[in-house]
Amino acid sequence: MECGVLLSIRRLIWVIFFGLLTVNAGAGSRTLVLVVRADSKLVDLDSLAVRKLFLGLPVLVNGSPLHPVRNRSDADLDPIFLQEIVAMSQSAYDRQTLIGVNRQGWLRPTEATSVGELLNQLYADPNAVSFMWLTDVAHNPKVRVIRVLWGD
Amino acid sequence: MRFGRLLSLALLLSWQLARGEPLKYEFLLLPSAEGAGTFDRTVPDTQIHAAVVQADVLLTLQQGPLKLFSEYLLSNHEGDLERLQLGWQLSDDTVIWLGRFHEPGSVWNHDHHHGQYLQTSITRPAIEEWEDLGGVLPQHFTGVLVESGADVLNGRRLRMALAGGIAPQITEEGLEAFDLIHPDTDSRHQLGFQGRLSLHPNEFSESGAGLLLADDELTTVGLIEPAAATLDHVHLRLYGLFATYAHADWKVTATIYAADGRMYYTTHRHEDSFSVGYIQGEYRFAYDLTGFARWEDSIGAASSEYLKLFDRFARARQVAGLRWDFAHRQALTVQFARTHTLEGQYSDIRLQWSAAFF
Numbered sequence: 001m002e003c004g005v006l007l008s009i010r011r012l013i014w015v016i017f018f019g020l021l022t023v024n025a026g027a028g029s030r031t032l033v034l035v036v037r038a039d040s041k042l043v044d045l046d047s048l049a050v051r052k053l054f055l056g057l058p059v060l061v062n063g064s065p066l067h068p069v070r071n072r073s074d075a076d077l078d079p080i081f082l083q084e085i086v087a088m089s090q091s092a093y094d095r096q097t098l099i100g101v102n103r104q105g106w107l108r109p110t111e112a113t114s115v116g117e118l119l120n121q122l123y124a125d126p127n128a129v130s131f132m133w134l135t136d137v138a139h140n141p142k143v144r145v146i147r148v149l150w151g152d
Numbered sequence: 153m154r155f156g157r158l159l160s161l162a163l164l165l166s167w168q169l170a171r172g173e174p175l176k177y178e179f180l181l182l183p184s185a186e187g188a189g190t191f192d193r194t195v196p197d198t199q200i201h202a203a204v205v206q207a208d209v210l211l212t213l214q215q216g217p218l219k220l221f222s223e224y225l226l227s228n229h230e231g232d233l234e235r236l237q238l239g240w241q242l243s244d245d246t247v248i249w250l251g252r253f254h255e256p257g258s259v260w261n262h263d264h265h266h267g268q269y270l271q272t273s274i275t276r277p278a279i280e281e282w283e284d285l286g287g288v289l290p291q292h293f294t295g296v297l298v299e300s301g302a303d304v305l306n307g308r309r310l311r312m313a314l315a316g317g318i319a320p321q322i323t324e325e326g327l328e329a330f331d332l333i334h335p336d337t338d339s340r341h342q343l344g345f346q347g348r349l350s351l352h353p354n355e356f357s358e359s360g361a362g363l364l365l366a367d368d369e370l371t372t373v374g375l376i377e378p379a380a381a382t383l384d385h386v387h388l389r390l391y392g393l394f395a396t397y398a399h400a401d402w403k404v405t406a407t408i409y410a411a412d413g414r415m416y417y418t419t420h421r422h423e424d425s426f427s428v429g430y431i432q433g434e435y436r437f438a439y440d441l442t443g444f445a446r447w448e449d450s451i452g453a454a455s456s457e458y459l460k461l462f463d464r465f466a467r468a469r470q471v472a473g474l475r476w477d478f479a480h481r482q483a484l485t486v487q488f489a490r491t492h493t494l495e496g497q498y499s500d501i502r503l504q505w506s507a508a509f510f
Contacts, residue, residue: 048355051356052244052355055356057244057355058241058244058247059244060217060241060243060244063216063217064173064216064217065214065216065217065241067174067176088356094481096356098180098269098270098481098508099270101178101180101210101212102180102182102210102264102265102267102270103262103263103265104221104247104299105178105210105212105214105219105221105237105239106178106212107176107177107178107212107214108178108510124174125174127173127174
């Protein structure tokens, strides 16, 4: 019972959070959010873990590795990805991922070139993690927002 | 053969445990083509190939925490399965591997492996050379490798690796690693153990410093040189220190190895020791040009009985060159080197194209 009340409060907080963000988005600003499939076991991911994930390093949840999907559906996302998520230049990012594959057999993030393709990858894999404009995901019940990554 | 069965069993068991997870893969091709010429030569044979065209192929298959990682090198001179590792990702920081791997006690090879594109210079330091190219230290082992890391001292990163497995053996042609695909029935391979510990400013930094330890039992097979014919095995202990400093356009790497060898002949035992070190500096200029220079030297190499088993070993070498990165993940490199072996000296000049394709 107590658990149910806590769950309801949590949902309410999310509704308020989304509402505020959506209002903000409607006013012309843009917000980038980290997203997973709605039933994903992932609850939270700090910025260091997000950086590790998109550099191809293993990040596990309940013993299973997460699968990063780089959103390349919008050219505006690339500089934000490099500056805010992996914090390095494109050439350094290329080199870092190459080194990871060569030394450890790490997997590079897969890429999606359209929102539809990205959503399909998220729907198909409960361990997939990506980032999207909030406006692309705000009313989608199949996708859950983990955190805000960037806002202008 | 027994190891092959064990690997198959582990693969089957791990696959059962990872069932239900999506299968992911990664493919990387590292091709290169190189031409070389020698001059000012006082040694009868440098063993430098005039032309080498090679493709280094890496493939990772991953299902949940289970990974199968392989590296195959194909060239106009050889075709070898260099790495074949079955891994289990225990946590974000720890992975345990079973199979054929590059020993973690080699600083250069742990960083670069076989792909030419990821190393700035065309050649590797002589002390880090592969067994089948005249290398004097074991590089390929078949066994267990555990790699781990931990955050320590306010965000600094401690990296660790421990390994144990079947060590190479010494033949008339040099060191010969255990062949996982075609294991010799008459081989005398023994075991070797290695450890590596290093500290880095953070998880993503190339800078860092560390130490290495290795303890390898190297048996001999079919030595016919009179001085070595009665050698049964060598117990080789290796101690190493290394440091890398990478900052903006600069990168400097320095490594020193000290080796203690006990050489067991049928009639007596010989205590042997030598030290080898190198330092390489790189500077990135404008227009994607990178200049590099390396100095390799040794102490006690000329008097080492162990090193006399490898007459091509370079006891000292000076290397300088220039690399140009162009297009997308492609590079042209020109390199000059002056080498002093145990038998004489020579100079060589090389030109190489290298690339990386996903």
